[in-house]
Amino acid sequence: MGVFKKNGSQTVWFENPPVIISTASVVGPQEGEGPLGKTFDKVFYDTYCDEETWEKAEQRLMLEAMKKALQKANLQEKDIDFMLAGDLLNQIVSANFTASALSIPFLGLYGACSTMYEGMALGAMLIDGGFAARVLVGASSHYSTAERQFRFPTELGVQRPMTAQWTVTGAGAVVLAEKGSGPVITHATIGRVIDMGQADPQDMGAVMAPAAADTIVRHLQDTGRAYDYYDLIYTGDLGTYGKKLADHLLRQQGYDISDRFTDCGILIYSGAQDVHAGGSGCGCSAVVTCGYLIEKLKDGSYKRLLGIGTGSLHSPCSVQQGSTIPGIGHALVIEAR
Amino acid sequence: MSEAIVSEKQRKEYAAIVSRVKPKPRVWRNMFWAFVVGGLICLIGQVFYNYFLSLGLSLNQAGAATSSSLVFIAAFLTGLGLYDEVSRFGGAGGIVPITGFANSMVASALEYRAEGLIFGVGARLFTIAGPVLVWGITTAWVAGILYYFFR
Numbered sequence: 001m002g003v004f005k006k007n008g009s010q011t012v013w014f015e016n017p018p019v020i021i022s023t024a025s026v027v028g029p030q031e032g033e034g035p036l037g038k039t040f041d042k043v044f045y046d047t048y049c050d051e052e053t054w055e056k057a058e059q060r061l062m063l064e065a066m067k068k069a070l071q072k073a074n075l076q077e078k079d080i081d082f083m084l085a086g087d088l089l090n091q092i093v094s095a096n097f098t099a100s101a102l103s104i105p106f107l108g109l110y111g112a113c114s115t116m117y118e119g120m121a122l123g124a125m126l127i128d129g130g131f132a133a134r135v136l137v138g139a140s141s142h143y144s145t146a147e148r149q150f151r152f153p154t155e156l157g158v159q160r161p162m163t164a165q166w167t168v169t170g171a172g173a174v175v176l177a178e179k180g181s182g183p184v185i186t187h188a189t190i191g192r193v194i195d196m197g198q199a200d201p202q203d204m205g206a207v208m209a210p211a212a213a214d215t216i217v218r219h220l221q222d223t224g225r226a227y228d229y230y231d232l233i234y235t236g237d238l239g240t241y242g243k244k245l246a247d248h249l250l251r252q253q254g255y256d257i258s259d260r261f262t263d264c265g266i267l268i269y270s271g272a273q274d275v276h277a278g279g280s281g282c283g284c285s286a287v288v289t290c291g292y293l294i295e296k297l298k299d300g301s302y303k304r305l306l307g308i309g310t311g312s313l314h315s316p317c318s319v320q321q322g323s324t325i326p327g328i329g330h331a332l333v334i335e336a337r
Numbered sequence: 338m339s340e341a342i343v344s345e346k347q348r349k350e351y352a353a354i355v356s357r358v359k360p361k362p363r364v365w366r367n368m369f370w371a372f373v374v375g376g377l378i379c380l381i382g383q384v385f386y387n388y389f390l391s392l393g394l395s396l397n398q399a400g401a402a403t404s405s406s407l408v409f410i411a412a413f414l415t416g417l418g419l420y421d422e423v424s425r426f427g428g429a430g431g432i433v434p435i436t437g438f439a440n441s442m443v444a445s446a447l448e449y450r451a452e453g454l455i456f457g458v459g460a461r462l463f464t465i466a467g468p469v470l471v472w473g474i475t476t477a478w479v480a481g482i483l484y485y486f487f488r
Contacts, residue, residue: 052451055451152444152465153444153445153447153448153449153464153465154421154448155421155440155443155444155447155448156440156444156465157420157423157431157432157437158421158432159367159424159425159428160425161362162362163359163360194343195343196343196348196351196352197343197351197352198351198352203355203359206355206358206359210343210351241358241359241360244358245354245355248354248358249354
């Protein structure tokens with residue numbers, strides 16, 4: 001049997017497009033105060049989220065998002081075939097510990113900040129492949145846990161460069177199902193890892209922009225679609241400067257998508273919040289997708305979205321040893337039904 | 338970008354685009370505020386120093402008392418979550434004085450408290466301050482030897 005659900009080199013299409021039957025987003029205070037504040041299901045007004053440590057707070061965010069997504073779909077844990085989740089922390093502890101509180105067969109994922117899109121792509125494949133009827137997908141990040149692991153203690157006085165981004169404190173969760181009502185996932189374009197020789201972890205937009213641009217071009221070539229088939233094309237967390245770079249790279253290859261191109265990291269905070277280049281982290285694309293973008297599909301503002309979850313694939317050790325940073329971008333087509 | 342392995346030429350071209358798009362650090366503005374904030378911390382130190390001298394402390398004693406006072410204030414502000422704002426705004430002006438050193442140790446202590454007193458606070462207290470001590474002491478040692486031979 002040939003590969004009959006794959007178009008071109010990187011894009012899979014779904015025969016019976018899996019349905020996003022429910023989504024949930026839970027965020028911290030700064031995200032709640034941002035321009036998308038009203039689109040989130042729950043806002044914690046303290047970054048500890050009623051827990052003792054920031055690590056536990058991040059698990060709390062993810063668990064609440066998962067439970068909320070189940071509750072909104074009127075489902076129990078036993079109704080879910082698989083849970084796919086990941087986060088930024090070592091050994092993806094936030095996802096592992098959340099899974100230990102839910103009795104659902106679990107596959108842990110790491111795609112850095114692209115994890116939500118990696119998870120939704122895999123979840124859609126599990127469903128359309130006939131291996132699952134319902135899949136729960138989630139991703140989380142927390143400003144303070146990411147700062148500690150990747151940068152400095154949170155109370156240390158440092159001056160961040162203007163290209164630095166602010167890790168989103170938040171978690172998003174999605175229930176995908178073979179049938180039901182809601183937006184559907186029709187295609188997924190799995191990204192290639194691209195290392196353009198950038199090595200600055202304070203400028204992740206520059207690391208990820210080539211991977212995002214590559215996936216967008218691949219997607220349009222694989223599907224034979226013009227970019228204006230989509231009402232909106234957005235990336236996960238390129239930030240202000242990363243988006244400019246992706247725009248530039250796309251134009252170099254003959255695609256000018258700038259009239260409908262945005263980025264979750266730019267949408268989530270306002271300029272007045274002093275976050276420099278915008279939001280980042282697994283939670284960034286997760287909460288903006290699960291809150292704002294799904295809302296826009298449901299109210300009819302948009303019909304077809306092309307979303308690219310972007311990830312910067314470095315560790316603190318790889319950076320200190322002077323390695324350059326590879327980036328990745330996974331694209332999903334989400335259409336209103 | 339049609340091949341998975343990116344050529345050195347493509348990397349160079351991309352680096353050139355990145356440096357065009359990347360905002361330039363606002364050096365003059367940052368230097369100005371570093372001067373103001375750093376100068377202000379030194380001014381506060383001088384006020385303390387004169388006050389301690391007026392109490393009848395010797396020059397050495399007044400210096401030590403001034404350092405301790407500044408360290409205490411910086412540690413206290415770090416605990417309140419305010420000192421990182423000073424350095425975020427003042428840059429090197431907040432990092433270089435003794436108050437920045439206090440901030441680096443208290444911030445580490447707070448951060449790793451949850452991992453226990455031995456392997457958390459104990460092992461990681463000098464995560465940020467450690468390199469300053471190691472290379473500061475090494476430099477002093479080299480300077481001392483040079484001084485011994487070439488004075």
